[in-house]
Amino acid sequence: MTTTLAGGRAARRQTMRRIRPRRSPATLLLVAVWAGAAGVLWLWWSNTPSISDTTGRVIAAGRITGLLAGYLMALVVLQMARVPALERRVGSDRVTRWHAMSGRYTLSLTLAHVFLIMWGYALQAGKGLGFIVQQTIGSISVLPDMGKAAIGTGLLFFIGLISIGPVRRRIPYDTWYHVHLLTYAAVYLSFWHQLTTGNEFAVEPLAKTFWYGLYGAVTALVVWYRILTPIRLNMRHRLRVEAVIEEAPGIVSVLISGRKLHRMGAEAGQFFRWRFLAPGMRFSSHPYSLSAAPRPDMLRITVKAIGDHSARLRELMPGTRVWAEGPYGAMTAQRRSRGKVLLVAGGVGITPMRALFETLPGAAGDITLLYRANSTQDLALWDELAAIADERGARLMYAVNSPDGERPDISADRLRQKLPDIDEHDVFMCGPPGFAQGVYEALRGAGVPARRIHHESFEM
């Protein structure tokens, strides 16, 4: 049964492809983001002839923070629009980290903006900091769209609050996720006051056009890639559960059948977000990687039971309809820059590695897989891996705890000893954070440059 998906013809064809390294567009995107921010600051600069006193300075600071927050808000939403260039070329995990980081920053700017502007208005009314609450209430009641903005800001603040580490860990993921979707409402509500009360937009019609353009484009991308694209994908491919197979203790594979699956454009190393239309599972969509190269009629995921959703997959009935969104993820063959590749898998992180092990182009001896698990029992998919290694002339190694529970030695020296030309390799890695961090340092110590270590995290 384990060989179901091994070594199809498509997979073999893949192994013959030439190596064409593709650089991630991250740097380019960052430059564009900075340029946009500079443009926004310029907008303020060119519309502020002079600042005379403290009041002027406080209000100006409030405007700058407000403009930047408004600009970044659009980008924070854009990061989650599931735009292929971001998901597949920068990497979903990395974009998610950007999103979290810029979200926190934008929220801080928003709060600074509210405080500074209200303080400035209070000063303008000849009052001090103590008047700020009254001033805020006053401004909300008289200024256009400020009621909406106040609700929006409140929502943002609440969303920020439940996203703080300790709070978030206490909330079930799906609950957190659905509350998080309120961000769309919050952004919508706080958008309008930017145009109706924003000084820069009043004076500069071009700025208004640009702002509409920015938010309009982001909205279009969200609608297109988060709603329409998945609808089209699922209408076209009609996915269903074909079978559920036990691979190792607590680890199952789910085979998913559908039509013309090669047209999905999925590659080994990528993942989909899966929603199984079974009772009690409809409202959660979870990311799982393809654990075999996609076949025209079949996809496979392999999942370790660690919580609610992952544990219930074993109960899935064949024929259950599946709603998938994807493919996402940047850890594909395109990342590679060299002939030789080392794949490192920790635990269930084997899933994308298994697919890559089968399909990465390479001659005999070019590909090595290092598989870390707690015990040999936990080495899910081992038989398949051995078969692929045989067929391709690839190397396969595993590292498990010793019987007395001692961890295996994965150090720079040990790696070099096992793979003397390790610094000639591209490294693909997937595993729990602690493990990944340790291996990363060992690899660096063994002379692998950082830009050739490609890592994907299962944490989002």
Add this chain to the structure above:
Amino acid sequence: MRKTHPLRRVVLAGAATVSGIVLLLSLKPGSDSGSEAVGGVAPGQSIGAQESAQGGAQAIGTGTFTGDAADTQYGPVQVRLTVSGGKITKAEAVQNPTGGQSTQINDNAIPKLNQAAVAAGSADIDAVSGATYTSTGYKQSLQSALDKAAAQGGGSAEGGAGGGAAQAQTVTGDVADTQYGPVQVQITVDGGKITKAEAVQTPTGGQSTQVTSNAVPKLNQAAVAAGTADIDAVSGATYTSAGYKQSLQSALDKVEPAGGGAEAGSGAEADAGAAPSPSAPADAGADAGAGAGQDAGGGVTNGTGTVTGEVVQTEYGPVQVRITMRDGEIVQAAAVQAPSGGRSTTVSNDAVPKLNQETVAAGSADIDAVSGATYTSAGYKESLQSALDQAGV
């Protein structure tokens, strides 16, 4: 996969942002201290027909010129200039955004802009920080007023703009009673067009204040735009709208026909500015201009005209009263400045219309304070008294 230091990143981002903003703020020049220096000169007092024209400046005619209304996000801004001997002797905003934060901002900005315009003698003035949109609109309208003045000064035969300015008149409609209180509209008609409309009385108190402060600026704008009383009611403010239209119609009925000749200049009530007739020789214009300056500055002749009292500082901000007299009687009273911001706005919105009404009723400064607005009332009475003193009543 490099080690991340979340705390360090937070500190770095915060420090970078704060220092970036501080840097930007410190790179911005402070406002020109020169414009502050003229602060001592009360607008309208520097009537100097003999003063030489500014060197190099375009030759501008003498008289009162109202610029085109410049639309801003929060409402129209319109500037009126009094020009004498080639110099701007007075600048004032006949229309500016009101309501909410706008009132507060403009109470602060407009006097500064007026002063700056007089000091600069051109439209090349600095924007007031915190009121950029008003400043921009102000400059635009100021420029158009200057253009009109220049057209006149250049001896152009086109009398349209200048002649229009000559016949500017301000007319106050009858009070229209509504369910929620009286509505009274005052309009300024210039060159056959309504250039300004404002409500001198509106329903206040509770919900009314809010509804009114929303509806009135819209009605004012609609009146200016339509040029007639045929304007749409503001939804949610049906009674006020109806009263407004009624009073507006009565004001329009009172407007003296355009081209009323030289009589219009002195005969028109309120802010009427007298400019020379377009065909008048340049030197005759200068004389008439001196008269215009005085008139706009608050002259009352034969017990008719408009005077503005002194600014009285109160605990909560300045109060300044303007009264319109006809045949020795106060026909209208309005506060051109009143405390605003936060609660002050609410208090002023409530008290000022009452004080205005009391003044017209009493015909003197002997009016009762409005309870809950003692300071404003006291300031109001003081400014009113000074206006009455100027009027020689």
